[in-house]
Amino acid sequence: MSVKEVNGGYVIDFTLNHERFRETIPAPHNKTAAKRVEEQEAIYKMAISLNDKAIASRFPNSKIIQKAFDSGCNYTIHDYSNIWFKQKQRNWSHTTIRGYTQKYNSYIQPNWGHLKLTDFKASMFDEWASESLLSGKSINETRNVLSQIFKRAYFDGVIESNPVERIERYKQENIEPKPFNQSEIRRILKALQPPYKEFYQFAFYTGLRTGELLGLRWEDVDIENHVAHIRVNITSGKEKSPKTAGSIRTVELHDLAIQALRSIKSSIFYDSKRVFIDPKTMNEYKYADGLRKYVWKPTLEKLKVPYRYPYQCRHTYASMMLSQGKNPMWVAKQLGHSDWGMIRKVYGRWINQTL
Template identity: 35%
Template sequence: MDARQRGITIRGNSVQLSFTFQGVRCRETIPMPPTKTALKELGLKLQAIKHEIRIGTFDYFRHFPYSRKAKEFRKTRPDLYTIKEALINWLRHNQAKLQKSTLQDYNSAIYYHLIPTFGDLTIAELTASKIKEWLSELPCSNKRKGNILTPLRQTFEELYHDEIIDKNPLQRVKNLPNKTREPEPFTQEEVAKILNELTGQAKNLIQFAFYSGLRTSELIALCWQDVDFENNRIFVRSAYVRGQLKDTKTKSGKREVTLQPQAEEALLNQQAFTKQLNETVFHDPHTNQPWRNDQPIRKRIWIPALKKAGINYRNPYQTRHTFASTLLSRGENPLWVAQQMGHKDWGQIRKVYGRWISKIKSDTYNQS
């Protein structure tokens, strides 16, 4: 076979094949000595490639699996491009604009759930029924299921907008309704028993949690500069999530909270431990270093205190429920309570804490 055959070029000790695919001129180098036998085989390969391109069956990746172009062209073939490839590419392109905690969640969803389940399927093979069947058997809450689906939803949304697929199966899969857990606030007697089992910084932290309504992530991010004793208030601006300081969960989460007398007392007592450092208010009493997540608090402070007080376990979030139910039970304006809690309106307060709002209050604010 003539080494000068169109589309075949000898490059030293290798051979370059040239062809046009989807309007793009492609050149692929084969590391093979240009013997007569090799050139004959490559000529047949080039003929096969051109034939497959003509009839629409050409798989770039199959012919040139290590080619950069192959990876790009594969994305345009929903019958060849796997969900694993699509998810990994989507994550790589978007990770720079994701917060670290969000990136960790997406990595977990992709590598522990989505790829093991759907990774070997091609984009074209995924159907709404397959997703729904999998969701029905997934042993976790509806909220968690929705979070796991998020990277898959966003990946397919991009594929649809880039016109790689004509239909998006995720549009036929609705997130399952979240089941709101009934609050289990502590009584004032229980609060007193718990605090009675604590001392020093541990007591100040838990007392402040009960009487401020802050989330644990907000508590451990609170700085002394956010405390305004003169005007009886604190400013909630940030939160520690998985060891990373970030803005509050929502815009409404960035708020001003009025200091209840017991919360103010906890802060005044805490000054002796950390005020001179002029940084975060609450520190781990074992290390005298700022807390970075809620797990040590739960294990070393919260669980032991409940056991000593003889109170059945409830998670630390119930301190927040206790704060809200206490304010509502004494007749505080639900709109004001919503602001103190960091909700954008009082709808969530009415939904979660409705039974602590008197009928008169409820009737008054239903028209808001």
């Protein structure tokens, strides 16, 4: 028996995994108390054997439980990922949650989720990265998620340092924009039927992000003063505020963007709320993937125009404006950047160039 009577109660005394555990439980000497202490001992053994913190949490003041679970770090990376997600996700956008979840489920959990936080070494990540076929950008994004999990544990005092800080960021290849030239733009717009023509004409001549195009409301548009106020964004079917403070902005509208708005407003595709609606359902767009698959891509294939994602409309607008001598800071504000550093980095060769 590992439960014995002593003055004033019972002693639980057992050895498990070559480690001795001992604790005195104050209780009267009777059959009911003795049975309760024996059951408590059995639960202790189960919790320790299974490393189950949920079971152990039933006895937070137990010396045995404290010794078994509080001496050193018993949290796995998966344990703390759940803690981190629960604490932080309220501040994240739907897109951020989806991105973090994808990186964690695809790369972190299967490789290191089972490890205790203290067993993870920076070299483990580097070894994985050296064999991975992922881009430098994806590897760095995975590193960022892993680092935030460890940072949460470090701030909580669970670990003494964040090992991910010792992992160097991987080189990312900058993919240069491939804007459409004026001939391509004219051919594409000529081939498109309303209201797709107006949608992409507005995209080419405003540089709005796809979600901003889908979310644009007539209340945000001032045709007479040639401006649009960007206040909402459609992401994964949900209306959200733009991602950053700089993205909430007022943009000056090109004459051809105004032309597209007037054409929509005088057509059968006019809707009182959204500027652009799906002509098949006459409802607002929730997603843009159908536009890309069934309108954009077939049109480029038919015209034999080298395929680029619709996001290149944004790059086309930026390169056009810079080539026409527009101030880079003005272009940055039009696109929703807080400064022109990104403009210089991404579009530098189009500044004062001829498209």
